[in-house]
Amino acid sequence: xxxxxxxxxxxxxxxxxxxxxxxxxxxxxxxxxxxxxxxxxxxxxxxxxxxxxxxxxxxxxxxxxxxxxxxxxxxxxxxxxxxxxxxxxxxxxxxxxxxxxxxxxxxxxxxxxxxxxxxxxxxxxxxxxxxxxxxxxxxxxxxxxxxxxxxxxxxxxxxxxxxxxxxxxxxxxxxxxxxxxxxxxxxxxxxxxxxxxxxxxxxxxxxxxxxxxxxxxxxxxxxxxxxxxxxxxxxxxxxxxxxxxxxxxxxxxxxxxxxxxxxxxxxxxxxxxxxxxxxxxxxxxxxxxxxxxxxxxxxxxxxxxxxxxxxxxxxxxxxxxxxxxxxxxxxxxxxxxxxxxxxxxxxx
Amino acid sequence: xxxxxxxxxxxxxxxxxxxxxxxxxxxxxxxxxxxxxxxxxxxxxxxxxxxxxxxxxxxxxxxxxxxxxxxxxxxxxxxxxxxxxxxxxxxxxxxxxxxxxxxxxxxxxxxxxxxxxxxxxxxxxxxxxxxxxxxxxxxxxxxxxxxxxxxxxxxxxxxxxxxxxxxxxxxxxxxxxxxxxxxxxxxxxxxxxxxxxxxxxxxxxxxxxxxxxxxxxxxxxxxxxxxxxxxxxxxxxxxxxxxxxxxxxxxxxxxxxxxxxxxxxxxxxxxxxxxxxxxxxxxxxxxxxxxxxxxxxxxxxxxxxxxxxxxxxxxxxx
Amino acid sequence: xxxxxxxxxxxxxxxxxxxxxxxxxxxxxxxxxxxxxxxxxxxxxxxxxxxxxxxxxxxxxxxxxxxxxxxxxxxxxxxxxxxxxxxxxxxxxxxxxxxxxxxxxxxxxxxxxxxxxxxxxxxxxxxxxxxxxxxxxxxxxxxxxxxxxxxxxxxxxxxxxxxxxxxxxxxxxxxxxxxxxxxxxxxxxxxxxxxxxxxxxxxxxxxxxxxxxxxxxxxxxxxxxxxxxxxxxxxxxxxxxxxxxxxxxxxxxxxxxxxxxxxxxxxxxxxxxxxxxxxxxxxxxxxxxxxxxxxxxxxxx
Numbered sequence: 001x002x003x004x005x006x007x008x009x010x011x012x013x014x015x016x017x018x019x020x021x022x023x024x025x026x027x028x029x030x031x032x033x034x035x036x037x038x039x040x041x042x043x044x045x046x047x048x049x050x051x052x053x054x055x056x057x058x059x060x061x062x063x064x065x066x067x068x069x070x071x072x073x074x075x076x077x078x079x080x081x082x083x084x085x086x087x088x089x090x091x092x093x094x095x096x097x098x099x100x101x102x103x104x105x106x107x108x109x110x111x112x113x114x115x116x117x118x119x120x121x122x123x124x125x126x127x128x129x130x131x132x133x134x135x136x137x138x139x140x141x142x143x144x145x146x147x148x149x150x151x152x153x154x155x156x157x158x159x160x161x162x163x164x165x166x167x168x169x170x171x172x173x174x175x176x177x178x179x180x181x182x183x184x185x186x187x188x189x190x191x192x193x194x195x196x197x198x199x200x201x202x203x204x205x206x207x208x209x210x211x212x213x214x215x216x217x218x219x220x221x222x223x224x225x226x227x228x229x230x231x232x233x234x235x236x237x238x239x240x241x242x243x244x245x246x247x248x249x250x251x252x253x254x255x256x257x258x259x260x261x262x263x264x265x266x267x268x269x270x271x272x273x274x275x276x277x278x279x280x281x282x283x284x285x286x287x288x289x290x291x292x293x294x295x296x297x298x299x300x301x302x303x304x305x306x307x308x309x310x311x312x313x314x315x316x317x318x319x320x321x322x323x324x325x326x327x328x329x330x331x332x333x334x335x336x337x338x339x340x341x342x343x344x345x346x347x348x
Numbered sequence: 349x350x351x352x353x354x355x356x357x358x359x360x361x362x363x364x365x366x367x368x369x370x371x372x373x374x375x376x377x378x379x380x381x382x383x384x385x386x387x388x389x390x391x392x393x394x395x396x397x398x399x400x401x402x403x404x405x406x407x408x409x410x411x412x413x414x415x416x417x418x419x420x421x422x423x424x425x426x427x428x429x430x431x432x433x434x435x436x437x438x439x440x441x442x443x444x445x446x447x448x449x450x451x452x453x454x455x456x457x458x459x460x461x462x463x464x465x466x467x468x469x470x471x472x473x474x475x476x477x478x479x480x481x482x483x484x485x486x487x488x489x490x491x492x493x494x495x496x497x498x499x500x501x502x503x504x505x506x507x508x509x510x511x512x513x514x515x516x517x518x519x520x521x522x523x524x525x526x527x528x529x530x531x532x533x534x535x536x537x538x539x540x541x542x543x544x545x546x547x548x549x550x551x552x553x554x555x556x557x558x559x560x561x562x563x564x565x566x567x568x569x570x571x572x573x574x575x576x577x578x579x580x581x582x583x584x585x586x587x588x589x590x591x592x593x594x595x596x597x598x599x600x601x602x603x604x605x606x607x608x609x610x611x612x613x614x615x616x617x618x619x620x621x622x623x624x625x626x627x628x629x630x631x632x633x634x635x636x637x638x639x640x641x642x643x644x645x646x647x648x649x650x651x652x653x654x655x656x657x658x659x660x661x662x663x664x665x666x
Numbered sequence: 667x668x669x670x671x672x673x674x675x676x677x678x679x680x681x682x683x684x685x686x687x688x689x690x691x692x693x694x695x696x697x698x699x700x701x702x703x704x705x706x707x708x709x710x711x712x713x714x715x716x717x718x719x720x721x722x723x724x725x726x727x728x729x730x731x732x733x734x735x736x737x738x739x740x741x742x743x744x745x746x747x748x749x750x751x752x753x754x755x756x757x758x759x760x761x762x763x764x765x766x767x768x769x770x771x772x773x774x775x776x777x778x779x780x781x782x783x784x785x786x787x788x789x790x791x792x793x794x795x796x797x798x799x800x801x802x803x804x805x806x807x808x809x810x811x812x813x814x815x816x817x818x819x820x821x822x823x824x825x826x827x828x829x830x831x832x833x834x835x836x837x838x839x840x841x842x843x844x845x846x847x848x849x850x851x852x853x854x855x856x857x858x859x860x861x862x863x864x865x866x867x868x869x870x871x872x873x874x875x876x877x878x879x880x881x882x883x884x885x886x887x888x889x890x891x892x893x894x895x896x897x898x899x900x901x902x903x904x905x906x907x908x909x910x911x912x913x914x915x916x917x918x919x920x921x922x923x924x925x926x927x928x929x930x931x932x933x934x935x936x937x938x939x940x941x942x943x944x945x946x947x948x949x950x951x952x953x954x955x956x957x958x959x960x961x962x963x964x965x966x967x
Binding site for chain 1: 859860861863864865866867868869870874878879882883886
Binding site for chain 2: 805810812814815816817821822825827828901904905908909911924928931932935936938939942945950953957
């Protein structure tokens with residue numbers, strides 16, 4: 001009896017139908033207490049993030065280091081506790097008494113981590129690491145191991161050759177394949193890829209990205225793809241979310257964002273990619289300095305300290321994101337786009 | 349930095365408190381009625397009542413602890429069952445003798461151990477390294493009291509060069525280490541006592557020296573043309589703090605752990621007093637001595653930690 | 667990719683692969699490393715011999731270790747069939763040495779086992795639990811750590827009145843804080859690694875995670891440390907016996923023998939040194955074996 005992971009699964013578990021977003025995040029927040037600092041100082045890692053994730057798409061999340069991407073990933077999976085906001089999975093609120101429990105959520109959402117080395121138990125053969133998920137969810141050990149071996153095949157690893165190996169006997173790309181196999185072993189509907197290819201060599205990275213794409217089609221998955229590499233995100237994502245200092249700065253279809261960025265930060269980010277065209281060298285960096293500390297973020301729009309278009313209203317008031325709930329919308333949190341915001345460049 | 353010092357001292361207080369709790373409960377570990385353990389068998393009924401009052405032996409345990417603590421903090425450690433003298437007099441007298449041993453043993457151990465370890469660290473993998481490493485292993489695997497006995501056999505029994513036991517021909521009261529006739533009694537106990545620290549210090553030194561030698565700045569020094577002796581001086585200077593810390597800890601350890609060596613040589617120090625107290629079931633002396641020694645150990649650790657943070661600024665930040 | 671083929675029962679999965687490509691598990695790789703370490707093997711054999719001699723003492727010892735004889739006191743080596751002479755009560759020294767191994771080894775090994783079990787458990791709990799539980803456990807351990815080990819062992823067994831059981835309990839209490847610290851450090855290190863988070867993300871409960879993911883990684887350092895404690899324990903145990911806090915006479919015990927023979931040091935100096943030699947040899951062999959085990963197990967994966 002083979003596993004059920006062979007054909008695209010029917011929408012048996014699909015509660016809301018294809019039109020309903022798989023995930024709606026509303027004003028998610030996570031503040032960490034600062035060690036040694038004043039009692040009230042908090043690292044505002046994620047400070048009011050809202051977005052939708054539609055079924056079957058890949059949403060890319062980009063931003064500089066420290067903008068809160070990884071914390072956001074952990075918030076979705078509830079590996080850290082929410083400090084604010086809500087999460088709605090396929091129409092059911094997470095953690096609410098009438099909604100879906102965190103344990104049940106973890107049945108549907110899985111994660112692939114960045115550091116392929118520490119994400120595998122060094123004392124466990126790789127097939128046991130993959131089999132652990134099914135085992136925890138009730139399968140008997142031989143059964144779980146069979147599922148694991150089948151999964152290894154799906155990610156392109158010969159289970160006889162690689163199954164009994166230990167993580168230190170695998171290359172980086174192979175380890176990431178194992179991580180992907182582990183994430184898919186319990187048949188989730190959504191996979192969060194937290195910088196999953198960032199640590200790999202370019203050629204290996206391309207292979208793994210293609211693997212992810214084919215797996216997504218095979219198993220009808222939805223991806224949340226977190227990365228700091230803009231080119232990779234463009235290649236992989238249907239829609240892109242740009243984060244800065246714990247907040248959403250821009251959200252929209254991938255090509256729209258890359259060809260017509262709305263937010264000054266996005267523009268600067270895209271402009272800072274090294275150019276391949278010798279006639280079109282980048283002389284000056286489009287953006288200078290380091291992002292401010294997330295412990296004491298600037299008031300109003302977080303970006304105003306580095307924004308060439310900043311005005312008084314930017315320091316005073318936080319700009320709103322706009323219609324982020326709608327599919328296909330391209331929105332940015334900038335006063336220059338919101339009518340009547342008080343910014344000189346805003347539409348009337 | 350004052351913050352670090354303050355915090356470190358503050359941290360030592362609950363430890364000291366915990367230590368006193370453990371010492372307090374020793375009396376209760378002893379089989380039998382606590383009253384019997386701290387009073388001599390021929391105590392008068394009046395004395396019994398007095399002690400009962402002073403230590404609150406018919407009241408709940410926490411109260412007893414506080415009463416005991418109060419006595420201790422004012423210097424009243426009770427009376428020795430065997431000698432009927434106040435414990436604190438016995439203990440402080442004996443402690444100074446142990447201190448004499450330790451203050452010779454630690455520098456000796458440092459000189460010998462550091463030299464051995466430094467040589468071994470500078471020539472890793474060579475014969476001298478193996479010899480030193482082997483000697484360190486022997487040093488920590490040897491029962492040091494057995495070494496004491498062997499030394500007595502060789503020097504006192506066979507060669508008759510050194511006395512076997514005791515502290516001077518006239519006893520500890522008139523001991524002066526400026527006279528050889530007295531000082532010769534020091535030789536064997538000090539050597540025996542320094543054996544384990546030599547092993548530990550040489551091992552630590554070797555590790556510290558070879559670690560420093562592998563650092564990039566040494567390669568830079570050599571590349572700049574500095575002579576080998578000067579390089580070694582730098583290396584030794586850099587590896588010294590780690591070793592000094594270990595040495596400081598050994599001081600506390602020796603003060604507290606000298607019982608076996610002192611028993612072998614009948615050296616009238618705190619350790620010997622402890623072993624006498626065990627034989628005589630003299631619990632007040634046992635308790636008082638242990639409390640003193642443990643506190644000395646805690647204080648030594650504290651001082652070493654603070655000195656280290658002064659010398660090595662990296663520690664302050666953790 | 668090839669599908670999974672069914673292998674005949676009993677076959678290794680990689681029988682058809684050349685030996686260089688075969689996968690070796692962690693424990694079998696430890697075994698290989700040990701097999702190629704002649705020094706450790708040699709000392710290991712000595713340790714084994716000592717242990718076996720103690721177990722089979724009644725079969726090996728030439729005389730009854732308890733049989734006293736007024737006329738045969740402190741006789742030299744070889745006298746009338748006593749290979750190592752007699753002690754101050756006329757008992758055969760060799761037999762007493764062989765039998766003495768029993769109590770010395772017992773008092774050396776049992777406390778380490780107890781300390782590993784209790785201290786290890788406390789350490790894992792402390793490493794995995796929240797901050798308050800961790801602080802409570804570790805600060806309590808700090809208090810016991812504030813005593814020099816000899817002093818603590820003497821204090822506890824001295825207060826309790828001596829005897830083998832009390833001695834073993836005292837030693838166990840001395841080692842528990844150290845073992846707890848080792849286990850807690852290892853657990854805390856493992857706990858912060860991603861695969862623990864991944865396991866939680868899969869939906870595993872704390873107990874399952876500890877059992878399948880944490881223990882395997884913690885047992886290594888704990889075992890290495892325990893093996894290094896054995897030689898220390900033997901030394902401390904014989905030290906306690908030397909002070910009269912271990913087994914009671916006339917039970918043969920190396921530390922006790924050192925103490926009683928010491929009184930006759932001027933008459934029979936060599937006999938006096940023998941029990942100490944036994945302690946030394948046993949302790950150093952255990953020490954070297956544990957060093958070898960550490961080199962074999964402490965591989966940077």
